[in-house]
Amino acid sequence: MIILHDANDLRKLVTINDIVLVGFVGHDVETKKYLMNLLQKLELRVGHIVSFALFVVDELPSNAVFKECEGINALPLIRLYFKGKNVLEQEDCFKNMQVDYYVLKVSMKSILQQHGVVLTFR
Numbered sequence: 001m002i003i004l005h006d007a008n009d010l011r012k013l014v015t016i017n018d019i020v021l022v023g024f025v026g027h028d029v030e031t032k033k034y035l036m037n038l039l040q041k042l043e044l045r046v047g048h049i050v051s052f053a054l055f056v057v058d059e060l061p062s063n064a065v066f067k068e069c070e071g072i073n074a075l076p077l078i079r080l081y082f083k084g085k086n087v088l089e090q091e092d093c094f095k096n097m098q099v100d101y102y103v104l105k106v107s108m109k110s111i112l113q114q115h116g117v118v119l120t121f122r
Contacts, residue, residue, distance in 0.1 A: 001036070001039055001040060001043055001052040001053060001054060002051075002052070002053040002054070003053070003054050003056065004022075004053050004054065004055040004056070005055075005056055005059050005060070006060075007060065007066055010022065010053070010055055013051065013053055014081045014084055015084055017051040018082065018083055019049060019050045019051065019080070019081070019082055019112065019117070020050065020051045020052075020053065020080070020081040021039065021042065021050050021051070021052050021053075021078065021079070021080050021081075021104075021108070022052075022053045022054070022055055022078070022079050022080075022081065023035040023036075023038070023039050023053070023054045023055070023076060023077070023078050024055045024057050024072060024075055024076060024077040024078070024079070025054065025055070025056055025057065025058075025075055025076045026056075026057060026058040026075040026076075027058045028075075031075075031076055031093075032054070032056070034093070034095060034097075035054060035076050035078075035093065036054055037097070038093070038097060038100050038101060038104070039052050039054060040052075041097070041101055042101065042104060042105070042108075044122075045105075045121040045122050046108075046119060046120075046121055046122070049117075049119060050108075050119075057072065057075060058075075073091065074091045074092055076091075076092060076093055077089065077090070077091050077092075078090045078093070078104065080107075080108055080111060080112075082111075082112065082115050082117075087111050087112075087115065088107055088108065088111045090103070090104070090107070105121060109121075
């Protein structure tokens with residue numbers, strides 16, 4: 001998993017890779033750790049197909065501008081990009097690892113299947 005602190009790095013990652021799952025977080029250390037653990041758990045299962053990143057939005061000097069430009073209304077936020085396009089978005093999380101993992105797994109499989117990608121979790 002990549003930790004991003006720059007909007008240009010985010011755009012580059014989404015452009016270069018076909019499938020990218022990005023968790024956007026703020027300053028809250030507990031939420032950052034939780035989301036990082038959730039993304040790492042998913043990455044262990046499908047990291048061979050999906051690129052993973054955690055973007056710390058509140059470390060940007062112009063974070064309000066970035067949030068507005070990207071349409072980020074709430075943090076944490078999880079987005080799935082397919083070929084550069086945002087195809088799935090989940091605001092906030094349940095803070096229950098099993099529930100969040102299951103919801104993301106099912107959502108990712110369903111959305112990617114609509115785009116012709118069969119996602120299997122190891």
